[in-house]
Amino acid sequence: MRVGIIGFGKMGQIRAAAIEAGGQAEIVTVFDTVVADDCPYPVASSAEEIVDDPTLDAVFICTPNWLNRPLTIASLRAGKHVFCEKPPCFNGTEMREIIGVERASGRTLMYGFNHRHHGAILRMKEMVAGGEFGRVLWMRGRYGKSVDGDYLTGWRADKKLAGGGILLDQGIHMLDLLLHINGRAFDEVHALVSNLYWKTPGIEDNVFALMRDSTTGCSVSFHSTMTQWRHLFSLEVFLERGYLVLNGLKTNSGTYGEEVLTIARNRARAPAATFDSEERIHFEVDASWQRETDAFFEAVRTGSEVQYGSSTQALQVLDLIDRIYENERHESEELRETLLGHAD
Known part of the structure; x- marks a missing residue:
């Protein structure tokens, strides 16, 4: 699988290390407002570039709280499987909106309840x-x-x-x-x-x-x-x-x-x-x-339900x-x- 990471601070780098160690996906590109010069991956010009890239299968969203919901929705609508850090959004109403988009997309959505x-x-x-x-x-x-x-x-x-x-x-x-x-x-x-x-x-x-x-x-x-x-x-x-x-x-x-x-x-x-x-x-x-990372890729690969960190579980906690x-x-x-x- 080909993966993009939006948000390449501490959490984005932790996820990148797990992706590399698991060997189930290739990190194609990353984006953050500030990326170190020695970043080992190609750096996109914007989050939208990653969301809209038709060659990517999945997106990892490791951004500050207010960006999680809109980036998740945009990525699902663009046909991407999505792994997103917590909090998924700010309340249950917003989570129900995300679940509606998830179901319409037919893609896997998993949250980082690590x-x-x-x-x-x-x-x-x-x-x-x-x-x-x-x-x-x-x-x-x-x-x-x-x-x-x-x-x-x-x-x-x-x-x-x-x-x-x-x-x-x-x-x-x-x-x-x-x-x-x-x-x-x-x-x-x-x-x-x-x-x-x-x-x-x-x-x-x-x-x-x-x-x-x-x-x-x-x-x-x-x-x-x-x-x-x-x-x-x-x-x-x-x-x-x-x-x-x-x-x-x-x-x-x-x-x-x-x-x-x-x-x-x-x-x-x-x-x-x-x-x-x-x-x-x-x-x-x-x-x-x-x-957690391996579980996400397994769910994507097999089309099985997310066991830990599903949108339903996210709704329950919100x-x-x-x-x-x-x-x-x-x-x-x-x-x-x-x-x-x-x-x-």
């Missing part, structure tokens, strides 16, 4: 689906990072360009994993959204949410933050006969620590599990980028984000009034 391809997540999903520990009772997901003032000096500080703050930027990954593990949508949502520290209008720096799947009773606690002050990833799944706890995530930067999955089965007497009874699995290699934003409005207005009162 965390599903991490070794620990694959193991967790396999164990939950296998039923060995019974049904999921509750989950807790925390995903946070520390940023400095430079983080909000560019497009990320503009809601029209970013679509939102930490929830859409990073929290979307944790929400996707919670939906992935549960296997169903959460129909009850309660949320608090704030920007008490960075104080950037429309760009939240913290989101707390409680969610529940009323059919199964599974309840979820979720926190997404950019005031963690030290990067953190933690996903806990507690089941009837044991638990799965993932702390840390293997990344290129190494800032989220070691990826360690802890597994324990309940005992007959309290406490139901002990530290000594836990099994700890260390995932020392991050093969998620390669798995609908959930919509509900979090909508649910918090009245609460945040009351919070602002309270804070203003305290300031007086």
Whole structure:
């Protein structure tokens, strides 16, 4: 397959390395507003040149948030298979528009929900689906990072360009994993959204949410933050006969620590599990980028459905984000009034 990459910054280069290593496609051309002189690939004059190139089979879209939707739609309409980074777009309404174009095009569309391809997540999903520990009772997901003032000096500080703050930027990954593990949508949502520290209008720096799947009773606690002050990833799944706890995530930067999955089965007497009874699995290699890229090309080659990162899954997580934003409005207005009162 012949591939073009739109957006050749950090993510575009990560995707290029995975494409090259997989050997299933040839990178024909790339485009970015700034490309290094030593770029190993031919550089297009514009994104449109790649979209309209009839010799290309697929396009990888690795651009800032506001460009993802229009470039995806244009590429699908031009007959290209598309791999696009998150967020797919800004809300469920926009995602439904994309799905309509996808279905009309007959092409493969996959989104970069990369965390599903991490070794620990694959193991967790396999164990939950296998039923060995019974049904999921509750989950807790925390995903946070520390940023400095430079983080909000560019497009990320503009809601029209970013679509939102930490929830859409990073929290979307944790929400996707919670939906992935549960296997169903959460129909009850309660949320608090704030920007008490960075104080950037429309760009939240913290989101707390409680969610529940009323059919199964599974309840979820979720926190997404950019005031963690030290990067953190933690996903806990507690089941009837044991638990799965993932702390840390293997990344290129190494800032989220070691990826360690802890597994324990309940005992007959309290406490139901002990530290000594836990099994700890260390995932020392991050093969998620390669798995994800290979999965995209496999779906294109065989015409099979996208398993992880499909447009349907993207819609599910965007609908959930919509509900979090909508649910918090009245609460945040009351919070602002309270804070203003305290300031007086």
